[in-house]
Amino acid sequence: MSKMHIKMTVNGKSVETLAEPRELLIHVLRERLDITGPHIGCETSHCGACTVDMNGKSVKSCTVFAAQANGADVTTIEGLGTPDNLHVLQEMFKEHHGLQCGFCTPGMITRAHRFLQENPNPTEEEVRFGMAGNLCRCTGYQNIVKAIMAAASEMNAAREAAQ
Amino acid sequence: MNEMTPTKSERAAALKGLGTSRKRVEDSRFTQGKGNYIDDIKMPGMVFGDFVRSPYAHARVKSINAEKALELPGVIAVLTAADLEPLSLHWMPTLAGDKQMVLADGKVLFQGQEVAFVVAEDRYIAADAIDLVEVDYEELPVLVDPMKAELDDAPILREDIADQKAGAHGARRHPNHIFTWEQGEKEATEAVLSGADVVAEETVYYHRTHPCPLETCGCVASMDKVNGKLTLYGTFQAPHVVRTVASLLSGIAEHNIRVVSPDIGGGFGNKVGVYPGYVCSIVASIVTGVPVKWVEDRMDNLMATAFARDYWMTGKIAATKEGKITGLWCHTVADHGAFDACADPTKFPAGFMNICTGSYDIPTAYLAVDGIYTNKAPGGVAYRCSFRVTEAAYFIERMIEVLAIKLDMDAGELRKINFIKKDQFPYNSALGWEFDSGDYHTAWDKAMKAVDYDGLRKEQAERVQAFKNGETRKMMGIGLCHFTEIVGAGPMKNCDILGMGMFDSCEIRIHPTGSAIARLGTISQGQGHATTFAQILASEIGISADDITIEEGDTDTAPYGLGTYGSRSTPVAGAATAMAGRKIRAKAQMIAAYLLEVHDNDIEWDVDRFVVKGAEERFKTMKEVAYASYNQEIPGVEPGLEAVSYYDPPNMTYPFGAYVCVMDIDIDTGEHEIRKFYALDDCGTRINPMIIEGQVHGGLTEALAIAMGQEIAYDEMGTHKTATLMDFFIPTAWETPHYETDFTETPSPHHPIGAKGVGESPNVGGVPAFSNAVNDAFRAFGVNHTHTDMPHDHWRIWKTARDLGMHD
Ligand code: FES
Ligand code: FES
Numbered sequence A: 001m002s003k004m005h006i007k008m009t010v011n012g013k014s015v016e017t018l019a020e021p022r023e024l025l026i027h028v029l030r031e032r033l034d035i036t037g038p039h040i041g042c043e044t045s046h047c048g049a050c051t052v053d054m055n056g057k058s059v060k061s062c063t064v065f066a067a068q069a070n071g072a073d074v075t076t077i078e079g080l081g082t083p084d085n086l087h088v089l090q091e092m093f094k095e096h097h098g099l100q101c102g103f104c105t106p107g108m109i110t111r112a113h114r115f116l117q118e119n120p121n122p123t124e125e126e127v128r129f130g131m132a133g134n135l136c137r138c139t140g141y142q143n144i145v146k147a148i149m150a151a152a153s154e155m156n157a158a159r160e161a162a163q
Numbered sequence B: 001m002n003e004m005t006p007t008k009s010e011r012a013a014a015l016k017g018l019g020t021s022r023k024r025v026e027d028s029r030f031t032q033g034k035g036n037y038i039d040d041i042k043m044p045g046m047v048f049g050d051f052v053r054s055p056y057a058h059a060r061v062k063s064i065n066a067e068k069a070l071e072l073p074g075v076i077a078v079l080t081a082a083d084l085e086p087l088s089l090h091w092m093p094t095l096a097g098d099k100q101m102v103l104a105d106g107k108v109l110f111q112g113q114e115v116a117f118v119v120a121e122d123r124y125i126a127a128d129a130i131d132l133v134e135v136d137y138e139e140l141p142v143l144v145d146p147m148k149a150e151l152d153d154a155p156i157l158r159e160d161i162a163d164q165k166a167g168a169h170g171a172r173r174h175p176n177h178i179f180t181w182e183q184g185e186k187e188a189t190e191a192v193l194s195g196a197d198v199v200a201e202e203t204v205y206y207h208r209t210h211p212c213p214l215e216t217c218g219c220v221a222s223m224d225k226v227n228g229k230l231t232l233y234g235t236f237q238a239p240h241v242v243r244t245v246a247s248l249l250s251g252i253a254e255h256n257i258r259v260v261s262p263d264i265g266g267g268f269g270n271k272v273g274v275y276p277g278y279v280c281s282i283v284a285s286i287v288t289g290v291p292v293k294w295v296e297d298r299m300d301n302l303m304a305t306a307f308a309r310d311y312w313m314t315g316k317i318a319a320t321k322e323g324k325i326t327g328l329w330c331h332t333v334a335d336h337g338a339f340d341a342c343a344d345p346t347k348f349p350a351g352f353m354n355i356c357t358g359s360y361d362i363p364t365a366y367l368a369v370d371g372i373y374t375n376k377a378p379g380g381v382a383y384r385c386s387f388r389v390t391e392a393a394y395f396i397e398r399m400i401e402v403l404a405i406k407l408d409m410d411a412g413e414l415r416k417i418n419f420i421k422k423d424q425f426p427y428n429s430a431l432g433w434e435f436d437s438g439d440y441h442t443a444w445d446k447a448m449k450a451v452d453y454d455g456l457r458k459e460q461a462e463r464v465q466a467f468k469n470g471e472t473r474k475m476m477g478i479g480l481c482h483f484t485e486i487v488g489a490g491p492m493k494n495c496d497i498l499g500m501g502m503f504d505s506c507e508i509r510i511h512p513t514g515s516a517i518a519r520l521g522t523i524s525q526g527q528g529h530a531t532t533f534a535q536i537l538a539s540e541i542g543i544s545a546d547d548i549t550i551e552e553g554d555t556d557t558a559p560y561g562l563g564t565y566g567s568r569s570t571p572v573a574g575a576a577t578a579m580a581g582r583k584i585r586a587k588a589q590m591i592a593a594y595l596l597e598v599h600d601n602d603i604e605w606d607v608d609r610f611v612v613k614g615a616e617e618r619f620k621t622m623k624e625v626a627y628a629s630y631n632q633e634i635p636g637v638e639p640g641l642e643a644v645s646y647y648d649p650p651n652m653t654y655p656f657g658a659y660v661c662v663m664d665i666d667i668d669t670g671e672h673e674i675r676k677f678y679a680l681d682d683c684g685t686r687i688n689p690m691i692i693e694g695q696v697h698g699g700l701t702e703a704l705a706i707a708m709g710q711e712i713a714y715d716e717m718g719t720h721k722t723a724t725l726m727d728f729f730i731p732t733a734w735e736t737p738h739y740e741t742d743f744t745e746t747p748s749p750h751h752p753i754g755a756k757g758v759g760e761s762p763n764v765g766g767v768p769a770f771s772n773a774v775n776d777a778f779r780a781f782g783v784n785h786t787h788t789d790m791p792h793d794h795w796r797i798w799k800t801a802r803d804l805g806m807h808d
Helices: A025-032 A088-095 A105-118 A124-130 A142-162 B008-015 B027-031 B067-071 B081-087 B123-132 B186-195 B239-250 B276-288 B298-304 B389-407 B411-418 B440-451 B453-468 B529-541 B569-596 B622-631 B689-708 B761-777 B794-803
Strands: A004-010 A013-019 A051-054 A057-060 A073-075 B047-053 B059-065 B075-079 B091-093 B099-101 B114-120 B134-139 B177-184 B198-209 B218-224 B229-234 B257-260 B292-295 B307-319 B325-337 B364-373 B379-381 B474-484 B504-510 B516-520 B548-552 B603-606 B609-612 B615-621 B642-647 B656-666 B672-682 B740-743
Touching: A013 A025, A025 A051, A051 A105, A057 A105, A088 A105, A088 A142, A088 B027, A105 A124, A105 A142, A105 B027, A124 A142, A142 B689, B047 B123, B047 B276, B047 B298, B059 B114, B067 B075, B067 B123, B075 B123, B075 B276, B081 B276, B091 B239, B114 B123, B114 B276, B177 B186, B186 B307, B186 B325, B186 B364, B198 B389, B218 B276, B229 B239, B229 B276, B239 B257, B239 B276, B276 B292, B307 B389, B325 B379, B325 B389, B389 B411, B389 B474, B389 B761, B411 B440, B411 B474, B440 B453, B440 B474, B440 B656, B440 B672, B440 B740, B453 B474, B474 B761, B504 B529, B504 B569, B504 B622, B516 B529, B516 B569, B529 B548, B529 B569, B569 B603, B569 B609, B569 B615, B569 B622, B569 B642, B615 B622, B656 B761, B672 B689, B672 B761, B689 B740, B689 B761
Parallel strands: A004 A073, B047 B292, B229 B257, B307 B379, B325 B364, B516 B548, B672 B740
Antiparallel strands: A004 A013, A051 A057, A051 A073, B047 B114, B059 B134, B075 B114, B091 B099, B177 B364, B198 B307, B218 B229, B218 B292, B307 B325, B474 B656, B504 B516, B504 B642, B603 B609, B609 B615, B656 B672
16 A cells, blocks of 8 residues: 655654555554554554644544644653653652553553643542543552642642742 | 661661552653553564454354465465464363364354464554455354253354363263362252251352453564574463463473563453464464564454353352351352363362352352353453452352341341351361451451441431432442452462462572562562562562562563462462562571671571671671672682572462442432442551552452443354443543542461452452442342342443332
8 A cells, every 4th residue: 555754743853754544643653653652452542542642632543544643743651751850740640659550651641741731720520531531440540530630739839839 | 876877667667668658660661651561562574463353153164265365465474274283283272171273173163263363564464464364154053141052952062072071170961061060068058958047049140241451462472493492472461381381382392482471551360361362473473484463452352362250150048047147059150152261270160169158157058160161252261350259259249138138137237147257267168268367357347337337327228218208319229248359379289270380489689789689470460569579578688679670571580480360479479579588588697697706596687687686786787798698708608699489378368358339329310329439458468558559449440340331242143242442341530439448457377478469359349349239229129129130230220220110
């Protein structure tokens, strides 16, 4: 099958690759660009393991053709923090035991990162609803919710301090 | 001593040993997207395998034509049973003493069965090629209902063994019958039943479900023909067993096989078995000479690998008028699907179903389990439980409730009357187990007090009245459960898998500068072994957990072990870790005595050092001893500081717990709302409370899923109806309640540190608690209403209300 030329910004870097028009974004990220943070749990847009941020929105990258991402600005878990400067969410997930096997974690954190921009002051109920597109089989969500609430207050405190 | 000298308790705290909620060392890589799961593995020249699967539940395979597929550019090979037969790999042994087709050999026995293995340059081409493989099927009559398996007109499924009058577990009375497993005393139990004041009877179906970890199963097989070595990466809960099986099957010597379990995205029993995908990938790598990756998609996973449960349990429970239980009888029909691919210890074809006397002192009992073949996927794995313990706990915890109705007694009170008492431990159950320890009354009373049980019952009675007055349409259910688990399989005298005794192992090396590495025969799938095993060791050898690396999952480096499932890692490998640590300490003591110029007996262990008795300012820390062991000649002592321990547990461990679920159900919509869930667990010594609580939250949520909606369902044609996450229920954060956790601590008397294991308790205890809550909500309505089967989805709850006339 003939391939098309795809250009995207991924985690702040511009990348180019050839891919078939039918290829899904998750496969292009993982197979062609070696970005293996986002995972595959279903390929039917139910589990959220493949969640990435695309043009300021959370998307399930198994439900987006790479062709649709042409020209897009994509952020994956790899783009959220660095080993020396972790994102608050990364720290809080560790602090509050918000992960076990870790398979859902990249999608969870990437979704939470966007969610907290949509709603910087969520209630626990709102977190549960806002995160309902991401499944976790290990944690029962309780500590994920805790981690996200903790990250929200840390981020708000930092914001206030900056003002 | 000056102010800067750390106190004993400061030194102990610095170790981050037993009892600390140490943060997990695994999390840095997982939170940064740097985990290394099977699908992340890429090797030069690697190609992809995928299966042509059967659309039919039962059919003859008349021909397979791969010509068109092979013409597609990028397709490298198409393997069928005919290709595997010369290698004797078209069938393989199952862990349950049966055999299973690797690729369809003349017929298919369940929908989704592996028919041909396509190897292609990428996964898209493989998927295209699957559509091009032409298979000519001739449909056969389908057997879906195990109760009809032995009727005259039942189709014979396993023609390969139709004439065999005996299988791995004794006599077979019909071609569709696999085994009958009997425990306890039949006549004595029948006598008790016939003479009893009260007998309650019920048939309780524990429906078919699936572990469904977020990561599916997969592997990468790489045959290095130059060196004759096979490397197999895969989602294996038991890597060493896989190596042995791979060697026996392929004929490749075991030292030439390296099996590696990378990070595993959840297992819950799904990743214990050996699947056709592994065998085909190995063969394909041998044939093509390049690495071959096979990773299931979700549909493959739900259709073909490792279902769980599917037990039809008919029970009779006898008691005196006062509620003292006198006998228990259970007959179970176990639907195993097309091949008996249970992952149970060899001598236990129905796992530890004979723990079904639960937490109660039941003097006489009898259990029979009939294993049956049907046209469904093979398996019967322990989904977050120790070998059928969830089925057993669900059975007895439902039977208690049914008996309470029959006796017109409070179900909590009935439990209390019948609990095994603290002074009865070690307790020998009527079905053959020796319960090591327990204190059920204390746990129960604590739970009842914490939830204000009497208050709840009062509120419930008021609600019933309000309903009768037409003031509410929401009923309230109180789901009680007191479970006893049996984990830590197990003693070699009665537990093995494929002949391998179920010991486990740990090997420790202390480095000269006083840090360490420990390798184990287990493999974490999210349980946090790298964190908790280091804690066990820290407390044993006085080196901080932060200075200990835990490594698992590589058979080239780790000592042989039986892997991680059935909550066995802490009871068995955790014990091996402690014992290996003690060996280190014994050698270190000799070195320290030499350095301190005193006799071995004149020094004693003190947190992280050996001190001279009565002169604690004279000491050698473990760190100093480690250095000395490498740089100083010590008479009569070999250099270095290493130890290995293979631990054969003397008994199982018996964690227990008391759970209470309070649920409102809307009788017009069938929706439920969990108002409260209280979980008290007693897992013996608590290694890391943070991790224990996380395990409890997770296990309860899997229990919630199973009880309230999750099922693997087939229609009468054997068509799988729940093969996507649209149909197969996994609760989201929104549907999942908040849990309250609590504990008591009754250490195991035979485990070196008293730990019992916890990972599976919440699933074992959670399912009955949720189900009992639903059933309890209806207790006041309809005298004959004692039980409704799971899953309690909205429709079923609504239907119960309707059947009880509550909509009239
Ligand atoms: S893999 Fe994309 S939602 Fe599951
Ligand atoms: S941590 Fe395992 S799926 Fe969420």
